[in-house]
Amino acid sequence: METQPPPTHPNPAAPSVDLEQAEAALVTHYPRLTRLAYLALPASLGRARRVLSAHAVVQRALPRGRTSGDGPGERIPAQRRAAGEQAPDPAYAYVRLRVLAAVLEQDGPRGRFGLPKRAQLPPPLPRVWGLRLFPRSGGSDELALDQSLSALSAAARAAFVLRGLEGLDDRDIRRLLTAAGAPDARAAVAEADGTEPPADLEQLLLSPEFDPCVLQARPTDLMRRRQHTRAALAAAAALAACGALLGLPGDVLGGPDDAAAPPYARNEFAQAALEPERLAQAGRDDWRVTARPDFAAWPARGGRVKDDTLLSRALRVWARPSTRVALSATPGTASGPPAGPPQLLYAGDLGGVTVVVFHDGLRIVRYAEPKGDPASGVALDFARTDGADASSATALVLQRSGDRVRYLTAPWVAGVAVRDLLRPGAAAKPVSRAPDGVTALVESPATAKECGAWSALELRMRPAAGAGPRLVTDLGELTPAGLTYGAPASAVAPAGAPARTAWSRTACGLGQLRAAGVREVNAWTFADQDLPDEAGTAAWICTRAETWRGSGTRVLAQFQPPGEGQAVVTSTAADTTACGVREPSALAGVLWQSSAGRWYVLAAGSRDVASITARGGVSSTAPGRYLAVRAAQGARAELSATLQDGSTFEAVR
Numbered sequence: 261m262e263t264q265p266p267p268t269h270p271n272p273a274a275p276s277v278d279l280e281q282a283e284a285a286l287v288t289h290y291p292r293l294t295r296l297a298y299l300a301l302p303a304s305l306g307r308a309r310r311v312l313s314a315h316a317v318v319q320r321a322l323p324r325g326r327t328s329g330d331g332p333g334e335r336i337p338a339q340r341r342a343a344g345e346q347a348p349d350p351a352y353a354y355v356r357l358r359v360l361a362a363v364l365e366q367d368g369p370r371g372r373f374g375l376p377k378r379a380q381l382p383p384p385l386p387r388v389w390g391l392r393l394f395p396r397s398g399g400s401d402e403l404a405l406d407q408s409l410s411a412l413s414a415a416a417r418a419a420f421v422l423r424g425l426e427g428l429d430d431r432d433i434r435r436l437l438t439a440a441g442a443p444d445a446r447a448a449v450a451e452a453d454g455t456e457p458p459a460d461l462e463q464l465l466l467s468p469e470f471d472p473c474v475l476q477a478r479p480t481d482l483m484r485r486r487q488h489t490r491a492a493l494a495a496a497a498a499l500a501a502c503g504a505l506l507g508l509p510g511d512v513l514g515g516p517d518d519a520a521a522p523p524y525a526r527n528e529f530a531q532a533a534l535e536p537e538r539l540a541q542a543g544r545d546d547w548r549v550t551a552r553p554d555f556a557a558w559p560a561r562g563g564r565v566k567d568d569t570l571l572s573r574a575l576r577v578w579a580r581p582s583t584r585v586a587l588s589a590t591p592g593t594a595s596g597p598p599a600g601p602p603q604l605l606y607a608g609d610l611g612g613v614t615v616v617v618f619h620d621g622l623r624i625v626r627y628a629e630p631k632g633d634p635a636s637g638v639a640l641d642f643a644r645t646d647g648a649d650a651s652s653a654t655a656l657v658l659q660r661s662g663d664r665v666r667y668l669t670a671p672w673v674a675g676v677a678v679r680d681l682l683r684p685g686a687a688a689k690p691v692s693r694a695p696d697g698v699t700a701l702v703e704s705p706a707t708a709k710e711c712g713a714w715s716a717l718e719l720r721m722r723p724a725a726g727a728g729p730r731l732v733t734d735l736g737e738l739t740p741a742g743l744t745y746g747a748p749a750s751a752v753a754p755a756g757a758p759a760r761t762a763w764s765r766t767a768c769g770l771g772q773l774r775a776a777g778v779r780e781v782n783a784w785t786f787a788d789q790d791l792p793d794e795a796g797t798a799a800w801i802c803t804r805a806e807t808w809r810g811s812g813t814r815v816l817a818q819f820q821p822p823g824e825g826q827a828v829v830t831s832t833a834a835d836t837t838a839c840g841v842r843e844p845s846a847l848a849g850v851l852w853q854s855s856a857g858r859w860y861v862l863a864a865g866s867r868d869v870a871s872i873t874a875r876g877g878v879s880s881t882a883p884g885r886y887l888a889v890r891a892a893q894g895a896r897a898e899l900s901a902t903l904q905d906g907s908t909f910e911a912v913r
Contacts, residue, residue: 277354280832282322285351291473292425293318293359298395298472299421299465300363303410308392311472313366315386321358356426360418360440367414391477398469405464408455415448416455423452424461530597534579536571538601539618547671548724554648555605555619559671561696562608562615570607573634574616574627581640589642590737590777592809593623606668610659610698617656617668622646624656624738643738644777644808650727652779654719657738658698665704665734667717669697672725678702679731681714681743681767684760688718706736711768711826716743729753735774739808742780748804748844751782758785765820765827766803772832773814777807784839786846787864792888793854796822800864802839802846802912815839817848817912819862831913838912847872847901847911851891861897863887863911869901 286293297314305313409417415437422428422436430449437445458464468474532538539560547557564570577585579597589595598620605624606617609631616627626641645653654673659666669676676699677688692700703715717740719730731753732740744751745759754763762785770781787800799820806813815838818827830850837843849863861878869885877895880887891897899911 277323277351279323281351282355285349286318286321286355289352289355290318291471293321293355294472295465295470296356296421296425297359297363299409299425299470300360300414300418302367302414302417303406307395311393311395311475312386312388314472317359317362317366318355319386320362321355323354323358357436357440360436363418364414364437364441391479393475393477395471396468396474396476398467401458401460401464402467402469405458405461406469412451412455413448415442415445416451418442419445419449419452420455420457421465424457425465530579533598533601534572534575535601536568536575539571540601540603541565542603544671553650553670553672553725553727554653555624555645556603556621557671558603558605558619558653560604560606561668561698562606563696564607564609564614564616565604567607570614571604571616573629574607574618577627577638577640578618578625584636584638586639587642588639590644590775590808591812592777592807593642593644595640595642598625605656606658606696608696608698610666611661613659615658617658619645626656626658626738628659641738645739646808650721650725651730652739652742654721654730654742655717655732655740657734657740659701660704660706661701663704663707664701665706666701667699667740669693669699669719670725671697672722672727673697673719674722675720677718677720679716679718681716681733681760681763682711683713684757684764691717704734705770706734706774708771711771714767714770729755733770735770735776735778737775737777739779741770741773741778741805744780744782745784746782747784747786748782748839748841751784754783759783762799762801765799765825766801766816766818768826769803769816769818769829772816773805776805776812776814777809778805778814779808781805782839784846786839786866787885789862789864789886789888791821791852791854791862792860793856793858795854798822798862799827800846800848801827802848804839806840811835813840815912817846819848819850819852821852831911833912836912838909843909845869845901845903845909847899847909849874849887849897849899849911851895853893859891859893859895861887861889861891861895863899865901868903868905870904871902873900873902874898875900 294314297317298310301310301313303310409420412420418437418440419433422433428436433449434445437448442448541560542557544559546559547553550557581587587595598618602618602620602625605619606615608615612631614629614631618625622644624643624645628639630637650672654670655667657665658668676691676693678691679688680686691702702717703713705714714733716731716733719732721727721729731743733743735741743754743763745754745762746752754760762783766783773781782804784802784804785799786802789798789800791798801818801820803816803818804813813835815833815836816829817831819830820827828850830848839846844866845868846866847863847869849861851859852862853859861874863872863874863886865872865885867885871881871883872885872887873881874887874889874897876897878889878891878897880889882889900908901911902908
């Protein structure tokens with residue numbers, strides 16, 4: 261991808277770039293941007309620091325707010341292009357501009373009192389300890405080019421590289437340098453003209469000599485590092501001695517008594533939470549008689565529920581995890597010790613791993629250690645589960661093995677099958693379960709880099725549970741996320757062709773919700789719109805993700821044109837009531853091009869929408885719940901709707 265020309269975009273008039281677009285452009289073109297920064301940075305930094313500075317400059321190129329601004333290094337200059345040629349992708353152009361602005365600032369004059377500016381300080385990240393990293397060495401031609409560039413000013417180096425690497429002409433280079441903050445862009449271009457470019461300039465600029473992403477490693481000064489290590493150890497020992505003296509009880513130091521309790525392990529109530537014999541355990545059939553079956557109604561299962569040594573070790577690690585323990589917690593989940601004796605849900609061996617699962621009323625806690633080696637490789641995971649019920653307390657992730665996962669199912673689950681959401685017509689495949697409710701390993705989409713399939717677990721409930729079937733999927737957390745379909749007030753587990761078809765078009769969007777503490781995701785096809793130019797019928801889908809903590813909800817508005825393939829995300833919103841039970845209305849729009857080459861602003865609303873109004877790039881009002889109006893390429897419109905009760909609201913954005 262790096263050797264391709266700069267990316268283009270069909271909308272040259274886009275006034276701003278949002279954070280998501282800039283991040284996508286940065287990740288996609290990261291090797292090209294770091295090469296540009298490396299070449300433009302001064303050679304006086306040294307190759308090792310120059311590599312880290314190039315990565316730091318690119319990684320700090322995202323906008324400070326949600327969208328790009330109009331300040332220096334923010335406003336993208338227009339670029340000339342031949343007839344029929346597309347303009348550069350505004351997101352890529354914006355990130356490139358930010359990179360150039362940071363490079364020029366780093367080589368610019370210092371601030372007040374001769375102090376370095378923020379961009380002139382060594383980058384805090386990325387950091388490398390104990391190694392020196394630098395690109396592979398090139399030949400004599402690369403060395404000569406690097407020496408020629410080191411003799412130029414920062415702006416002239418940038419002009420030379422933009423011409424050779426990006427293929428820009430002098431006028432576009434001057435505009436770009438001016439926008440990046442160069443004091444005299446014309447002089448910089450003239451200075452770059454004074455350097456005779458070699459015949460194979462582009463090939464040299466793309467050589468490994470100037471690639472900060474393909475690196476060699478060598479150790480730092482080992483003797484000096486040993487001296488620094490000894491000095492640091494001595495300082496740490498002195499600090500520890502001072503801390504020990506300050507931490508002694510008051511009567512030892514001669515101070516007055518206070519109300520502080522003894523150290524944690526000698527506190528009576530805290531100690532009770534560490535005793536395995538005090539662990540709570542539900543009865544085998546308690547779930548049948550409880551008013552609301554949830555995790556508290558799960559019995560203790562597994563082959564080691566009576567292993568007090570294991571349980572005591574797991575409780576101690578939960579209460580006082582050392583730095584060797586790998587900790588993780590879903591957003592909004594406390595990772596502190598238990599307030600009292602928790603409930604035991606599972607303790608057993610799974611292949612080469614021993615797993616213990618607790619529930620303290622608010623959280624699920626999973627302790628895992630390598631079988632036979634409790635001193636290393638220990639992991640402790642927390643997930644918030646307050647407010648769970650028979651539908652949401654159906655399964656937990658017990659073990660991960662590569663791209664597969666093993667679940668522990670609720671006692672009221674009668675059967676388990678796995679279904680590929682991207683293939684709505686395929687039958688679900690049964691999943692075997694042990695008598696204690698542990699499933700066989702099944703494919704998980706949580707770590708998939710591509711969306712060729714998306715597995716979901718289909719759970720069939722026992723009649724006594726008082727809950728219908730459930731569809732859940734793994735998003736990389738202890739609790740799988742439930743999937744539903746339908747209007748917010750009547751959403752149920754996806755069943756039937758319309759529901760499964762809708763999820764097959766939107767499932768890949770679940771990748772945006774990984775590790776976000778998601779409790780449930782609902783897909784709602786709120787409108788089907790007949791497209792202009794007899795292009796068929798498109799579906800509008802609103803996908804809403806609810807979290808266990810309440811805040812952090814995510815809404816995705818999606819447009820599905822006729823044919824197969826994933827729906828297009830037209831807008832996203834966070835912490836909103838749109839498409840939910842509190843606001844069961846939806847409105848979304850998109851700029852769409854028909855097969856005849858004409859552009860339209862399309863919009864659709866839910867059944868309670870009485871009219872739709874577009875302002876900005878187009879101005880139109882349409883009665884009813886659909887709008888389709890001719891527009892220019894790149895037009896942007898602000899959409900609002902009037903409901904049948906007279907109230908108004910804006911589109912998801």
